[in-house]
Amino acid sequence: MSKPPIWHPFTQHGLNEPIPEVSHADGAVLYRKDGGEMIDAISSWWVTTHGHAHPKIAAAIAEQAARLDQIIFAGWTHRPAEDLARGLRALMPDTLTRVFFSDSGSTSVEVALKMALGYWLNRGEDRHRIVVMDNGYHGDTIGTMSVGARGAFNRAYEPLLFDVTSIPFPASGLEQATYDALDAACREGAAAFIVEPLVLGAGGMLMYSARVLSEMRSICAKYGTLFIADEVMTGWGRTGTLLACEQAGIEPDILCLSKGLTGGAVPLAVTMASEPVFEAHLSPDRARMFFHSSSYTANPIACAAANANLAIWREEPVIERIATLARRQEEHLEQLKNHALVRGARQVGTITALEVGEADGYLSDLAPRMLAMFRERGVLLRPLGNTVYVMPPYCITAEQLARVYGAIAEVLDALAIR
Numbered sequence: 001m002s003k004p005p006i007w008h009p010f011t012q013h014g015l016n017e018p019i020p021e022v023s024h025a026d027g028a029v030l031y032r033k034d035g036g037e038m039i040d041a042i043s044s045w046w047v048t049t050h051g052h053a054h055p056k057i058a059a060a061i062a063e064q065a066a067r068l069d070q071i072i073f074a075g076w077t078h079r080p081a082e083d084l085a086r087g088l089r090a091l092m093p094d095t096l097t098r099v100f101f102s103d104s105g106s107t108s109v110e111v112a113l114k115m116a117l118g119y120w121l122n123r124g125e126d127r128h129r130i131v132v133m134d135n136g137y138h139g140d141t142i143g144t145m146s147v148g149a150r151g152a153f154n155r156a157y158e159p160l161l162f163d164v165t166s167i168p169f170p171a172s173g174l175e176q177a178t179y180d181a182l183d184a185a186c187r188e189g190a191a192a193f194i195v196e197p198l199v200l201g202a203g204g205m206l207m208y209s210a211r212v213l214s215e216m217r218s219i220c221a222k223y224g225t226l227f228i229a230d231e232v233m234t235g236w237g238r239t240g241t242l243l244a245c246e247q248a249g250i251e252p253d254i255l256c257l258s259k260g261l262t263g264g265a266v267p268l269a270v271t272m273a274s275e276p277v278f279e280a281h282l283s284p285d286r287a288r289m290f291f292h293s294s295s296y297t298a299n300p301i302a303c304a305a306a307n308a309n310l311a312i313w314r315e316e317p318v319i320e321r322i323a324t325l326a327r328r329q330e331e332h333l334e335q336l337k338n339h340a341l342v343r344g345a346r347q348v349g350t351i352t353a354l355e356v357g358e359a360d361g362y363l364s365d366l367a368p369r370m371l372a373m374f375r376e377r378g379v380l381l382r383p384l385g386n387t388v389y390v391m392p393p394y395c396i397t398a399e400q401l402a403r404v405y406g407a408i409a410e411v412l413d414a415l416a417i418r
């Protein structure tokens, strides 16, 4: 058969690398069309929390699809969206009183940035500068690339990206430089600071402490700079708690959630906002409304999947599962961290990361070489440059996790003797 006319994401088709077909999935396992099995050790790009094809989520999707599949959300409402908004309000920090729906992590961030700018404009203050953190990642649209790290990923689009103020990553021992830069930017009247709490994901699983997060939040509060927590990756238990912000005891002004919002089954995102942010847009004047919508805003099928996810969080011992996974991850990391090829190892909750070999960045051929070697061993791992990270669904069994780390050890051994 000829190749299908598909242009895959983050794929150089000129290299003709194999693109295997997955026929079905169950829990932490992906089944290949050719008969092979793969353990999904990266939760299919960090989305799958409770496991693939979760029966409760699958049933909720099927039921809702047969009842009400889609309805314009401007001027109309529906029960799945209302239940979800109430459920999120009950589960998320008290400060976050309003729920705005969109469809991906990137759009939840775009919405957050637009809310922040609308807030200041409607209050009659000229504040529009966004502060970001070095190595941050918030998506691949023009706006989210603007607030993310610049590099090979977005060189071609650089002329379209807007200017931001970037503060240094709070590397251990160098936190004061981060605080000073944030303080200076906020003092100059920055509109908002956007950050990934505790872990910078695509930037290489870079981790910093809850104390730093709480200090950054205080600095923003001092100057009224809106604090936007992008928990698209860290949310839904990844760092050991429902939100990473919880560990710092902080509440953001604006919160971005996606990925695990539906348990990872279908696309949906929310941007939750504090009452002052909502109220700044509240007026009899239409010119002050929040100007954002998309065709699938609050799609009922996606909302039903998210409601099923919330029910799982309420009814099942998810936090206990996460704690067990975090402990097992720690034990495996301990075993591997002294391997000759490992330069560093770190963990937050269910996420572990290993620095392998020499540092030469995302485009080095080490990552695709390792990816292929993991694939041969039946494990889906997709290193970020020299960083091998493990972020599995919470249902992964002890035996499956041992297979993942067994594959990592084998690959490191194979690379060490070359």
Ligand code: PMP
Pocket: 046, 104, 105, 106, 107, 109, 137, 138, 139, 140, 196, 201, 202, 230, 231, 232, 233, 234, 258, 259
């Ligand atoms: N923010 C963060 C922190 C992310 O990790 C990602 C995606 N990995 C995004 C935003 C963008 O999400 P999406 O790919 O769903 O647009």
